[in-house]
Amino acid sequence: MATLLQIHEPGATPAPHAGDERLAVGIDLGTTNSVVAISSEGKPEVLRDDDGKALVPSVVAYAPDGSAIVGGMARNLLLDRPECVVGSIKRLMGRGVEDVKSLAGVLPFDIDPQPEGETGMVRLNVAGHKLTPVKISADILSALKERAEEHLGHIVDQAVITVPAYFDDAARSATKDAARLAGIEVLRLVNEPTAAALAYGLDMEAEGVYAVYDLGGGTFDISILRMEKGVFQVLATGGDAALGGDDFDHAIAEHFIGERTGDKELTGSDVKMALMTARLAKECLSDAQSGEWVLDIDGVQSKHFFDRATFDGLVEDLVTHTQDICKSVMEDANVTPEQVKGVVLVGGSTRVPLVRKKVAALFAKEPLADIDPDEVVAIGAALQAEALTVGSDTLLLDVTPLSLGLETMGGLVEKVIPRNTPIPVAKAQEFTTYMDGQSAMAVHVVQGDREMVDQNRSLARFDLHGIPPMTAGAARIRVTFAVDADGLLTVTAGEETTGIEAEVAVKPSYGLSEEEMADMLYDSMKNAKDDMEARLLAETKVEAGRNLNAVSAALSNDGHLLSDDEFNAIKAVVQSLEEASKGDQRDTITAAAEQLEEATKAFAEKRMDRGIRSALRGVEIDALDEQASKG
Amino acid sequence: MDGPDSTAEKASADEAGVIACWSCKGPVTQVIPLCETCGAVQPPGQIDHFQRLGLAVSFDVNVADLDQLYFDLQRHLHPDRFATRSPQEKAISQLQATAINDAYETLKEPLKRADYLVHLRGIGVLPEGCNLVNDQALLMETMELREALAEAETTDQVDVLSNRAQDDIKVCIEQLSKLFKDDDIEGACKLTTRLKYLQKLSEETRIHRMKLI
Numbered sequence: 001m002a003t004l005l006q007i008h009e010p011g012a013t014p015a016p017h018a019g020d021e022r023l024a025v026g027i028d029l030g031t032t033n034s035v036v037a038i039s040s041e042g043k044p045e046v047l048r049d050d051d052g053k054a055l056v057p058s059v060v061a062y063a064p065d066g067s068a069i070v071g072g073m074a075r076n077l078l079l080d081r082p083e084c085v086v087g088s089i090k091r092l093m094g095r096g097v098e099d100v101k102s103l104a105g106v107l108p109f110d111i112d113p114q115p116e117g118e119t120g121m122v123r124l125n126v127a128g129h130k131l132t133p134v135k136i137s138a139d140i141l142s143a144l145k146e147r148a149e150e151h152l153g154h155i156v157d158q159a160v161i162t163v164p165a166y167f168d169d170a171a172r173s174a175t176k177d178a179a180r181l182a183g184i185e186v187l188r189l190v191n192e193p194t195a196a197a198l199a200y201g202l203d204m205e206a207e208g209v210y211a212v213y214d215l216g217g218g219t220f221d222i223s224i225l226r227m228e229k230g231v232f233q234v235l236a237t238g239g240d241a242a243l244g245g246d247d248f249d250h251a252i253a254e255h256f257i258g259e260r261t262g263d264k265e266l267t268g269s270d271v272k273m274a275l276m277t278a279r280l281a282k283e284c285l286s287d288a289q290s291g292e293w294v295l296d297i298d299g300v301q302s303k304h305f306f307d308r309a310t311f312d313g314l315v316e317d318l319v320t321h322t323q324d325i326c327k328s329v330m331e332d333a334n335v336t337p338e339q340v341k342g343v344v345l346v347g348g349s350t351r352v353p354l355v356r357k358k359v360a361a362l363f364a365k366e367p368l369a370d371i372d373p374d375e376v377v378a379i380g381a382a383l384q385a386e387a388l389t390v391g392s393d394t395l396l397l398d399v400t401p402l403s404l405g406l407e408t409m410g411g412l413v414e415k416v417i418p419r420n421t422p423i424p425v426a427k428a429q430e431f432t433t434y435m436d437g438q439s440a441m442a443v444h445v446v447q448g449d450r451e452m453v454d455q456n457r458s459l460a461r462f463d464l465h466g467i468p469p470m471t472a473g474a475a476r477i478r479v480t481f482a483v484d485a486d487g488l489l490t491v492t493a494g495e496e497t498t499g500i501e502a503e504v505a506v507k508p509s510y511g512l513s514e515e516e517m518a519d520m521l522y523d524s525m526k527n528a529k530d531d532m533e534a535r536l537l538a539e540t541k542v543e544a545g546r547n548l549n550a551v552s553a554a555l556s557n558d559g560h561l562l563s564d565d566e567f568n569a570i571k572a573v574v575q576s577l578e579e580a581s582k583g584d585q586r587d588t589i590t591a592a593a594e595q596l597e598e599a600t601k602a603f604a605e606k607r608m609d610r611g612i613r614s615a616l617r618g619v620e621i622d623a624l625d626e627q628a629s630k631g
Numbered sequence: 632m633d634g635p636d637s638t639a640e641k642a643s644a645d646e647a648g649v650i651a652c653w654s655c656k657g658p659v660t661q662v663i664p665l666c667e668t669c670g671a672v673q674p675p676g677q678i679d680h681f682q683r684l685g686l687a688v689s690f691d692v693n694v695a696d697l698d699q700l701y702f703d704l705q706r707h708l709h710p711d712r713f714a715t716r717s718p719q720e721k722a723i724s725q726l727q728a729t730a731i732n733d734a735y736e737t738l739k740e741p742l743k744r745a746d747y748l749v750h751l752r753g754i755g756v757l758p759e760g761c762n763l764v765n766d767q768a769l770l771m772e773t774m775e776l777r778e779a780l781a782e783a784e785t786t787d788q789v790d791v792l793s794n795r796a797q798d799d800i801k802v803c804i805e806q807l808s809k810l811f812k813d814d815d816i817e818g819a820c821k822l823t824t825r826l827k828y829l830q831k832l833s834e835e836t837r838i839h840r841m842k843l844i
Contacts, residue, residue: 187714188711188714228698228702229702231702231705231706233702331837384711387711388711388714388715389714389715391712393706395702395705395706395709395711396711397705397709421732421736422732422735422736423732424710424725424728424729424732425729425732425733426729426733482729484710484725485709485710485711485725485728539717539718542716542717543717543718543719546654546671546716546717546720547654549669549670550652550654550655550656550666550668550669550671551655553655553668553669553670554655554656554657554668554669557657557668558657558668600656601656603656604651604655604656604657607656607657607658607668608649608651608656608657608658610658611649611657611658611659612649612658615649615658
């Protein structure tokens with residue numbers, strides 16, 4: 001009689017999207033360039049434009065009406081309309097106004113001056129608009145989404161997006177916000193080196209300990225991983241979230257400008273011009289030994305001879321700094337250079353000859369660059385997107401890049417989760433009051449590995465109120481940190497004796513508030529309400545599917561515990577939920593689901609009863625066996 | 632379910648080691664906490680780290696075996712396996728993966744493992760755990776080594792101290808293994824404290840060495 005029901009293998013629940021063939025994509029959202037890729041049946045493919053180009057420059061040009069152009073066309077406008085064009089926005093993700101002040105001299109951003117004391121996300125003046133890095137990144141993501149949709153011929157609304165391993169919590173959640181704004185559900189944020197390792201590991205069937213050296217436009221990461229039978233276990237990771245090819249460009253631009261005389265104060269567009277020339281020179285010297293470049297500022301042209309030795313001299317300190325980070329990460333991983341079987345190069349900046357030379361020297365082996373260093377991260381992301389939606393035998397086990405802690409008395413940091421702890425992780429720490437009758441406690445969450453609070457990054461502050469008056473040291477405040485598989489932190493705090501609780505999903509001091517986010521979502525779609533309803537409906541359907549699957553599995557296993565009447569009664573309710581799930585009435589589905597819950601209660605009791613009986617019988621038999629063997 | 636029988640039923644369910652699947656409501660007994668009927672992942676529950684990873688309670692852990700058990704559990708229970716499932720299953724899988732990571736991190740290193748074992752087996756014997764140091768000999772020894780390290784001016788001198796610390800750590804771990812086998816929790820506690828100091832010293836030699844280079 002169970003033949004009327006559709007039966008699945010236990011655990012082999014079909015994914016809710018199964019059958020409609022919608023692929024989730026992998027996106028490498030880079031400082032300089034971005035790439036989108038897909039994977040189907042384990043075969044990844046980077047999506048290219050009509051000219052065969054995979055790289056989409058992460059540059060956005062804005063029109064006065066706020067519409068955006070992304071990519072090569074935007075980059076071409078950089079010289080003519082510098083005030084309308086913005087690039088390297090990734091360097092500002094999750095950054096506050098104070099952080100950016102130190103960068104503003106270096107990077108060609110027109111930062112909106114905010115009132116003194118105001119925190120929150122930095123805003124840029126572009127083409128007369130005040131834009132956040134989240135909005136600008138969302139525009140880049142929308143362009144990538146469009147490219148994928150054109151290629152695939154269907155809507156793309158799920159993606160794996162990569163972030164630098166060394167990105168802090170603020171930058172990670174800013175990236176997730178940007179995706180939400182672009183109408184993309186992030187299936188997982190994956191660390192860039194880990195994604196690259198996945199691409200290599202699957203391609204080369206690599207086993208053993210590998211290092212991934214990832215030097216991009218604005219960030220540097222080094223990860224040490226162990227690969228074994230489809231498991232990619234990150235042993236340690238480190239980096240510098242503000243070091244990359246951009247800094248090479250700056251060193252060269254400054255060198256060129258230093259060779260000129262008589263310039264007045266340089267404008268933003270002069271700097272952009274100099275940087276562009278510097279970048280061309282840098283790229284050219286990846287192959288050539290030397291060359292000559294012309295810099296045109298204010299109608300004054302200057303000629304600059306530039307060779308490999310000069311270039312090496314300018315960037316040597318930066319490259320040596322990456323080597324030092326590699327050494328300490330190897331120590332953290334408890335791995336020597338000899339134990340590293342291979343070094344994978346990722347990121348466009350690993351094309352710089354001095355970088356390759358120094359990496360080869362450090363690990364005493366020629367690094368691997370078989371997969372295009374510009375595309376390898378997107379390929380890994382696409383493979384992971386397929387693994388998450390379709391299923392796979394591979395597994396990425398990642399770690400926290402930076403220690404997470406709390407401010408204690410005297411501006412010291414008490415570490416709660418040390419760096420390189422496997423995620424997801426949850427850890428609790430108890431604190432107490434330091435004054436008699438203290439009724440509130442400020443909780444300050446910081447990220448970083450320095451001893452003093454102000455040397456680390458402030459992630460969030462919140463207050464725990466209503467602690468009952470007690471003598472100093474008597475209250476027991478328990479603060480719990482939970483980091484999910486995306487590397488995002490949630491903090492809860494409570495007083496143990498009274499049960500007072502406070503929870504904050506760490507929306508960093510530099511992030512967007514929920515209201516700001518809602519406003520932006522509303523502005524961008526106007527139909528935010530419909531969207532929300534659609535989302536709730538989809539979730540209700542997934543939940544109903546889970547429920548139906550559970551009941552059908554139970555009936556096929558234990559249906560014999562029921563009389564024909566009981567069986568048919570349940571089956572009727574199952575059918576009504578199946579019918580309801582085909583429609584778009586959320587209330588009807590919920591009601592039918594509740595009915596099913598009610599209708600299967602007695603059945604569940606029978607099953608439990610039998611399960612316990614047979615387990616106890618097992619215990620008794622074991623006990624008998626034991627006695628028998630003793631006797 | 633709030634009838635008079637429910638408590639009795641719960642007690643016998645606990646006794647039998649059977650829990651009710653939150654999804655299909657049927658009984659679950661498997662070691663890998665996935666419901667054998669409907670496949671839903673089950674919450675981690677309160678079991679010790681050894682039981683969670685399927686190991687016998689012992690100080691002697693083969694790290695290669697531990698890795699395999701750990702990988703195998705995460706293969707089934709990591710949130711990546713539940714990316715398209717219902718929000719509730721996703722949340723439960725995160726709790727599972729968190730509990731497994733915690734168990735793995737604790738049992739992987741001898742010091743954390745020893746600390747945990749003393750806590751696990753010593754409840755009643757040593758309610759305070761191993762945080763009390765009243766071992767004069769250990770304090771003297773540590774101070775001596777610290778002073779020698781502070782005075783070390785060459786990497787060779789540091790290496791002598793570092794090697795000594797490494798050798799001591801090895802011996803300490805061997806002794807701990809024996810003490811735990813003999814169920815001498817107080818002795819194990821004393822040595823766990825010693826191991827803590829030795830590891831700290833070894834870490835300090837590493838930092839001192841880097842400063843000298």
